[in-house]
Amino acid sequence: MLSRSLSFLSMVSFSSLRKAAELNDLVNMAETKKPVEQDVLKDFLKRNVFPVLQGTSLDRRGNTNEMRFLLGRIIRDASFSAVILRASPDGRFVHYITECISNDAQRMRFLHKMTTTQATKCIEHLSRVGVRDPKVFSVLVSKVDFHNLKDIARVMFAFAEADLHALNVHVVAPLYCGERWALHAERVQSSAADEKHTEASASPGAGYNVFEAVRILRALSKSCRYTIDRNHARDRAMKLPVQSVELLRNSILDFIFQNDFALRGGHWVNIARALALFPPELQRLDSLDTADSATRKLLERKPSFRPQEDMRCTALAEMALERVFLAGGAEKADVPLDCTVEQLIKVLPLLQQIPSVTEEKQKHRIQRILFKFREQKQQLSFASLVRLLNALRNMELPPQYLEFIQLIAEEAGSHLLTPTEADERIVFKDVVTLATLLATFRIQVCAGFFLYIQKVQHLPKEMPSESAVSLLNALANVGRGDPRACHATVTAIARSVIRYEQRAVARGPHAAEPLVASAPTAADKMLRVFALLEVCPPKDVLVGFFGERGDVPRTAALRASAHGPLLFDLTRSLTHMVKEVRLRKQRGEAAADGSEDADVTHVLWERGVLRTVAPLLLEYTRELRESREHANHTYIPFAWRTAAEMAHIYADVSLEHNALADMQRVLADIYPFAKDLIIEMTWLAKELNDRIRHGASAARIRERYAAVPFKSNSIQHFVSALLMWENMLYQGAWQAKQRGALPEESKVEAIKSDFVTLLSTPLPAGMECNAKTTITVMGVLREIMGQGDTSVIREPVFLKEHVLDITTKLPFAISLVMDPGVVNEFFSE
Known part of the structure; x- marks a missing residue:
């Protein structure tokens, strides 16, 4: 009797479903024209939706087919509500949704009535919220219709963006059973979001389903690459569904090349990139059907077709790349390219990855891309300019292209000089990347970057040492013309790094360590830039680098560093700093933070020389002797000479800067x-x-x-x-x-x-x-x-x-x- 009562309590009635289905009216912006208030939405979910999600059976007194259809709508709208509310993937609300889906076979059995569009939207919303349960997504993917390329593309892109690449490879691809598609056009909304997903349209306001085939190819390539790389990294051999992946890929390729007339230059860029980046295990195209495969016929049409070499994804990628640059049957410099510079940035790495592109053709194509950049440079965003520079970094460019590098850097710098209200569009991560590129190309003039970094308010309060090294290296190049203007910026960057390290230590079980011990290589590079910019940091920064008391601890990071170069640079940096303090004293200038020169010199000597360089150099020299390593093959002997020179400068035996008592104290120490x-x-x-x-x-x-x-x-x-x-x-x-x-x-x-x-x-x-x-x-x-x-x-x-x-x-x-x-x-x- 008790079990029968509990079963009745968890039964979902038709009226409760109708009430819960009103959730669509709340979240549908097309109807309300304004977003629903979160408190109203939460109250509605608790009163009307939560009981439905917790239900275990349907009241058979109603129309069960209609009830199951309503349940599909409710699950879709509940998933969207979780996105609106930014619900936690481990919270009660999301748990109700995932439990309702994964246990559907034992509960209300509504999934077989769910449409492919509803399943697709559920997958998009749940993956965006943070759900990672393969059981939930496997059930939903089975409801997606492979005849609908748009839904498949949305599912695969949702998994790829959520880093669920294994689901694309092991769940989506094996469900493909050889479905075929016919080209058709459909009207699409001209919104920014739709343009991002459907890419450029072949005609205004129209989208073709072959565009979705390109997106599927991109997602499949990325997921295969990530899945195989992770298996290698974890040293485990997980069997891949190679036949299923190849079947889906080959069918998509056939559909693309059968309808190539509908594609634009941007699509061919993405096709070439996806094909070139397929992992080596999936590069071969031997599984193409020889009878009616448009892809194979296209490959065999090449004058010098060789099955062993040309039946590969890279060969198809080369053909797709030619579609980007071909116009009127030949590559001509004066013919405009059918894609934007942002799309062409993706092409630059491909020119080196595709081996059949000759050096002459590669230079010609790079030239066309750079000329197009010069025409459209005003249209590029700061992030796009940084990506363009980054793409050119790994390419061997002839000297005549260096003016383009400088032009790109100056254009990126001009974006950093925008008014204050536009500063929010500048991501600091991109600024750090630009700094790395400026140092790599040894660009010495970039006024925008120099002025941007000089404004301390643009710098984060905490900064990892790697980012600081990038900024300082770039500053060492562009700031040499006026090094004294960089003093405040350099000090602010150093303090940001020290705060970052102190906070990281506060979160862990270990005691605080000086920067030379926790990040020796980064600390060494930063001190070297201080010397190049003629900066001696204030006392608090030096204490952050070398510690307050005792010798520098022998951390794992310090032992793993290159001992000889580290000590060689540290001795030179400490020498330059004490010279800078003495020059500052001769000029009659005070330290920026008001600290006394004597205190700074004391910290340099006590903490930098006596507690850091001296014990480390002696220890590493002893280790060198014990290891029987050839001393000529290390940098330790360099540090012998520079350490003696450093001590000579600090002692100042000519007594130009020190008193006799100070000189004797230094020598005694x-x-x-x-x-x-x-x-x-x-x-x-x-x-x-x-x-x-x-x-x-x-x-x-x-x-x-x-x-x-x-x-x-x-x-x-x-x-x-x-x-x-x-x-x-x-x-x-x-x-x-x-x-x-x-x-x-x-x-x-x-x-x-x-x-x-x-x-x-x-x-x-x-x-x-x-x-x-x-x-x-x-x-x-x-x-x-x-x-x-x-x-x-x-x-x-x-x-x-x-x-x-x-x-x-x-x-x-x-x-x-x-x-x-x-x-x-x-x-x-």
């Missing part, structure tokens, strides 16, 4: 690191020197030395660094003595004495071993200079040009001054 680094450098230099000389005659020494594919010239950088460390200590001790400091009171004098002892003291055998060897720094240096203690005659490793290269790149002059140092003596003779 850096010497423990320098001492350990000299030991590691010496071991690597000795190993490389022995490797060069081993088993080689004197005549072949330099030949073997020059045979290394990539030469960082480790020995040369070792000697350069050693010269600079020695000069710092000797010159610093001399400066202290000149200013009356007693030897026993001079910190630098004690450091100098320790350095002299280091040069002649046998080195430890290993990093964690106290055992001594007979090898000394000076002994290795004498071996390099060909003055070792041996009866064998040895030539120096260095040639004259090597010595000149060392001496000319030093931040001081080699001379026979009083007490120049033992390393200096090798070069002052």
